[in-house]
Amino acid sequence: MPTKIPGYDYGSVVHSPVLMNHLRSLEQAADFSEEDVKWLRAAGPVLASQAERIVDSWRTRIADHPDMMRVFFGPNGEPDDSYKAAVKKRFVQWVVDSCERPHDQQWLDYQDEIGKRHTPAKKNAAEHTYTPPVVPLRFLIAFSAVVATTIRPFLESSGRDASEIQRMQDAWTKSMLLQLALWSRPYVSETLW
Amino acid sequence: MPTKIPGYDYGSVVHSPVLMNHLRSLEQAADFSEEDVKWLRAAGPVLASQAERIVDSWRTRIADHPDMMRVFFGPNGEPDDSYKAAVKKRFVQWVVDSCERPHDQQWLDYQDEIGKRHTPAKKNAAEHTYTPPVVPLRFLIAFSAVVATTIRPFLESSGRDASEIQRMQDAWTKSMLLQLALWSRPYVSETLW
Numbered sequence: 001m002p003t004k005i006p007g008y009d010y011g012s013v014v015h016s017p018v019l020m021n022h023l024r025s026l027e028q029a030a031d032f033s034e035e036d037v038k039w040l041r042a043a044g045p046v047l048a049s050q051a052e053r054i055v056d057s058w059r060t061r062i063a064d065h066p067d068m069m070r071v072f073f074g075p076n077g078e079p080d081d082s083y084k085a086a087v088k089k090r091f092v093q094w095v096v097d098s099c100e101r102p103h104d105q106q107w108l109d110y111q112d113e114i115g116k117r118h119t120p121a122k123k124n125a126a127e128h129t130y131t132p133p134v135v136p137l138r139f140l141i142a143f144s145a146v147v148a149t150t151i152r153p154f155l156e157s158s159g160r161d162a163s164e165i166q167r168m169q170d171a172w173t174k175s176m177l178l179q180l181a182l183w184s185r186p187y188v189s190e191t192l193w
Numbered sequence: 194m195p196t197k198i199p200g201y202d203y204g205s206v207v208h209s210p211v212l213m214n215h216l217r218s219l220e221q222a223a224d225f226s227e228e229d230v231k232w233l234r235a236a237g238p239v240l241a242s243q244a245e246r247i248v249d250s251w252r253t254r255i256a257d258h259p260d261m262m263r264v265f266f267g268p269n270g271e272p273d274d275s276y277k278a279a280v281k282k283r284f285v286q287w288v289v290d291s292c293e294r295p296h297d298q299q300w301l302d303y304q305d306e307i308g309k310r311h312t313p314a315k316k317n318a319a320e321h322t323y324t325p326p327v328v329p330l331r332f333l334i335a336f337s338a339v340v341a342t343t344i345r346p347f348l349e350s351s352g353r354d355a356s357e358i359q360r361m362q363d364a365w366t367k368s369m370l371l372q373l374a375l376w377s378r379p380y381v382s383e384t385l386w
Contacts, residue, residue, distance in 0.1 A: 025260045029335035031342070067218045119385060137386050141334070141374035142222035145367040148341065149224070152359070162355060166345070173366070174338040181334035187381050192312060193330050 005089045007126030009113065010097070015105070016112035018182065023108050030178040036171035037102075043168040044099035046158040047151070051095040054154055055088060061146060068143065071135045083129040098175050108182070115183035137187045144180050148173045198282045200319030202306065203290070208298070209305035211375065216301050223371045229364035230295075236361040237292035239351040240344070244288040247347055248281060254339060261336065264328045276322040291368050301375070308376035330380045337373050341366045 027033075047054065062068045072087075074080035094114075101107050116122040118140060120133040155168050185193050220226075240247065255261045265280075267273035287307075294300050309315040311333060313326040348361050378386050 025258070026331055026335045028258055029261055029332050030338035031254065032338070061224065065218070065221055068222055134385055137377055137381050138219055138374040139222050141377055142219045142371055145223035145225070145370040148366055148370070149363040170342040173341055177338040177341070178335055181331040184330055184334055184377075187385050188330050192327055192380050 005093055006086055008090050008093055009126075010101075010110050011106050013109050013113040016109045016182075018108060018112060018185065020105065020108065023103060023182075026178060026181055027103065030174050030181070032171075032174045032178050035167075036174055039164075039167045039171035040099045040175060042160075042164070043155060043158075043172060044096065046168075047099055047154060048096045050154050050157070051092045054095055054151070055091045057150060058091075058143075058146060059088065062143075068139050071132055071139075073131060075130050080129055080131050083124075083127050083131055086127050098172070098179070111179055111182035112185060114179070115186045118183060119186045121186050137184065140183065141180065144176060147176055198286055199279055201283050201286055202319075203294075203303050204299050206302050206306040209302045209375075211301060211305060211378065213298065213301065216296060216375075219371060219374055220296065223367050223374070225364075225367045225371050228360075229367050232357075232360045232364035233292045233368060235353075235357070236348060236351075236365060237289065239361075240292055240347060241289045243347050243350070244285045247288055247344070248284045250343060251284075251336075251339060252281065255336075261332050264325055264332075266324060268323045273322055273324050276317075276320050276324055279320050291365070291372070304372055304375035305378060307372070308379045311376060312379045314379050330377065333376065334373065337369060340369055 069079070072079045072084045074083070097107075097110075113122070117126065118135040123133050123135070124131055151172050152165065152169055155165050155172075158165070158168075160168070262272070265272045265277045267276070290300075290303075306315070310319065311328040316326050316328070317324055344365050345358065345362055348358050348365075351358070351361075353361070
């Protein structure tokens with residue numbers, strides 16, 4: 001049993017206002033199917049064993065980007081290292097969860113929680129920190145391009161053949177963009193979401 | 194010289210409120226580089242010759258999705274076929290533009306125009322139609338998974354080797370998500386975008 005990750009409240013957050021039938025509609029929009037679930041499960045152990053390295057590679061890119069890096073800054077204008085470290089553990093767990101968790105009510109609820117933790121609704125709440133109140137939506141979307149396109153070498157280390165790697169990557173991209181659609185909810189008014 | 198596409202106002206729309214340096218920051222966030230420009234240019238002729246078939250394949254998926262299909266409905270509850278046809282021509286052109294247009298001020302301006310045309314700011318304006326006033330952001334994001342993952346077979350018809358196809362696909366995915374980040378602007382308040 002792994003140590004509990006602070007602030008990782010999977011299974012114990014409030015219900016998402018998004019209903020399960022809305023999730024199914026979104027899954028269909030993203031063409032996320034049972035086939036994708038199968039390939040995510042196949043990718044799970046491969047990515048789980050490298051999850052920290054994967055997140056480190058993303059964090060390096062964020063550190064090189066002054067506008068994105070700012071979301072970690074405390075009131076003194078310096079990175080809040082304890083916030084950064086706490087969020088990183090959940091980010092690593094997110095890689096694993098994206099492959100392994102079924103898309104049930106708990107999953108749906110936690111997607112909304114993740115979205116809120118990027119907006120004034122709940123950013124800083126888990127660690128009682130004073131970093132900027134939002135990860136701007138434009139960076140969340142733009143950076144998803146990195147999350148989609150940099151996963152491939154990590155999948156290739158599985159030694160699977162190219163067509164299987166491709167299916168795992170497609171499933172990863174669909175899962176990530178489906179989640180991004182759910183995370184965008186607290187950013188926009190109900191009529192536009 | 195191709196026939197002018199009705200409502201395709203590239204080069205003659207108002208300036209985007211997004212500045213060029215913000216675009217460069219977003220490009221960096223998406224890891225969109227000169228290398229990606231090169232691979233998009235390589236993909237251009239391959240995708241341009243199939244652009245209508247590509248959009249048809251996406252339209253088929255939208256037609257199978259009741260919630261997405263609704264964005265084309267007129268007040269009588271039936272698809273507005275002339276609106277659908279007009280938008281389709283611009284969608285086909287978008288495939289070509291994504292590969293071929295440089296990311297200059299005109300491009301930036303037109304991205305904002307595309308965003309507005311998905312929201313109450315300008316949806317229906319080009320054709321003076323009465324379809325629903327918004328393409329919900331969640332569907333725009335979720336469907337981007339389809340736009341990212343279904344381009345591969347069209348790229349493969351170029352006969353290029355697998356590593357080149359992969360670079361073209363990555364460049365396509367980055368370009369598309371960068372654009373999606375720009376399109377999201379009219380959906381959200383300035384402080385959250």
